[in-house]
Amino acid sequence: MITGLAAGGAEQQLRCLLPHLRARCEVAVLTGHGVVADAIERTGVPIHHIGMRGNRDLRAVGRLARLMRKHRYEVVHAHLYRACVYGRLAARLANVPAIVATEHSIGHEHIEGRRLSRPIRALYLASELLGDLTVAVSPSVADRLSKWGIPRDRIVVIPNGVDRAAFGFDPALRRSTRERLGLAEDAFVIGGVGRLEPGKRFDLLVETLPRLEGAALLLVGSGSCEPRLRELARSLGVERQVIFVGESLDVRGLLSAMDVLAAPSVEETFGLAVVEALACGLPVLYGTCPAIDDLPPGSAPGARRVTQDGLADELEVLAARPPGRLPPPDAVRVYDIRRQAEQLESLYTRLLGAAPMEK
Structure with a gap:
């Protein structure tokens, strides 16, 4: 229940x-x-x-x-x-x-x-x-x-x-999902997955967009912060760069459409979205994630812990040279x-x- x-x-x-x-x-x-x-x-x-x-x-x-x-x-x-x-x-x-x-x-x-x-x-x-x-x-x-x-x-x-097979990267899904969402094939797409609530700190991702020309932010989820996030995007002049997907079961397609998952939460109990993103071969920037932090060092080389002050700089580096898809790390197998x-x-x-x- x-x-x-x-x-x-x-x-x-x-x-x-x-x-x-x-x-x-x-x-x-x-x-x-x-x-x-x-x-x-x-x-x-x-x-x-x-x-x-x-x-x-x-x-x-x-x-x-x-x-x-x-x-x-x-x-x-x-x-x-x-x-x-x-x-x-x-x-x-x-x-x-x-x-x-x-x-x-x-x-x-x-x-x-x-x-x-x-x-x-x-x-x-x-x-x-x-x-x-x-x-x-x-x-x-x-x-x-x-x-x-x-x-x-x-x-x-x-x-x-996590069911590894259910989240594996699919290039055909990447193309079709981007086309459906109006995203260019060569656009740098940042993803945020989770409830749109204060603790998730998705506002930090919106605030980064003015520094990333041509980048887009894909927010997957719903919550009480959506109106505030929309207003923030308007005030910064980046409303066309933020796509609010809402609740969706098409997580594999949406992850395939992204170039990086950013999870700047101040507090998490596990961090399921981070593991799902790693299963899809995405690089991940996170604030806190017990699923990764509780494992031995090196279990998830594609995931990097960043401070809130350093998040924008890290995204700027990735946008300049997107790393492409990564092999799913050991962490994904641990959480089968x-x-x-x-x-x-x-x-x-x-x-x-x-x-x-x-x-």
């Missing part, structure tokens, strides 16, 4: 993971529908819409518990804050044998874009006791959970996964989605004390 199914990192991760799980799965979503829900339903996985109307809609707990009793689920696995809080309580009320939650988005000061407060932290910690284990998507997240007070023996690190699926199913069967799952 998950809070929503718009095209965010955790939502896309769930969509990509489902085909690789041998267990028979169904999905419950608390709010909204979204493009990811449509994509999941097209694969034949049932989706149950809970219709939650806000953070204080306690009726959602009853609806979830009834759904769980009706279908007699052996495992409930929750993703994102609201789904974790409400889902663990509902699963406990429904006597579900194994209750797991994955923490995708806990930062030092924010969780899923909302500022951390004592009530939010207290509610999270109380609901955590209702589950069996919490999955952290990186060692960095595990450290943050531990500092919150969750015992280490209740935390297991299972990194996010099949490995993630195997680790999750091993966790499920261990909690159930059961034999390995089969379709």
Whole structure:
């Protein structure tokens, strides 16, 4: 179960993971529908819409518990804050044998874009006791959970996964995507992928464009900062150089159309877009990315950590001499989605004390 199914990192991760799980799965979503829900339903996985109307809609707990009793689920696995809080309580009320939650988005000061407060932290910690284990998507997240007070023996690190074949560079897709977006074949295209929220700092990419004549910025995602980013582009006279794609499932085509991925986030819990870009052979400039920083040095030679002050200079160098496509590094193989699926199913069967799952 998950809070929503718009095209965010955790939502896309769930969509990509489902085909690789041998267990028979169904999905419950608390709010909204979204493009990811449509994509999941097209694969034949049932989706149950809970219709939650806000953070204080306690009726959602009853609806979830009834759904769980009706279908007699052996495992409930929750993703994102609201789904974790409400889902663990509902699963406990429904006597579900194994209750797991994955923490995708806990930062030092924010969780899923909302500022951390004592009530939010207290509610999270109380609901955590209702589950069996919490999955952290990186060692960095595990450290943050531990500092919150969750015992280490209740935390297991299972990194996010990427299907390498699904993100490989495709020159035909590059041409067709650029043509569809009105981008010249020889244009230098900077990419930004993720929610358009303050912490992603996509404003830094817009501010760089006046220095890069003929360059374009491709922003893939939606969020509260879109109006502000559009106004910033207008004020700098670069509005024609910024393309707001919005939510899209055509990540491979869009990555193929780019020449560099820039991820200047001030805080991340994993950095899935960075790994996907590396799988597509792109050079990457990033501010923080546990997926890369937690690996041994040299695991991702195409990814370079840069300061916010140095980002514009680095982009200027790349624009002058684009490096072309790079071979996918070892980091991409480390985060193979099949490995993630195997680790999750091993966790499920261990909690159930059961034999390995089969379709």
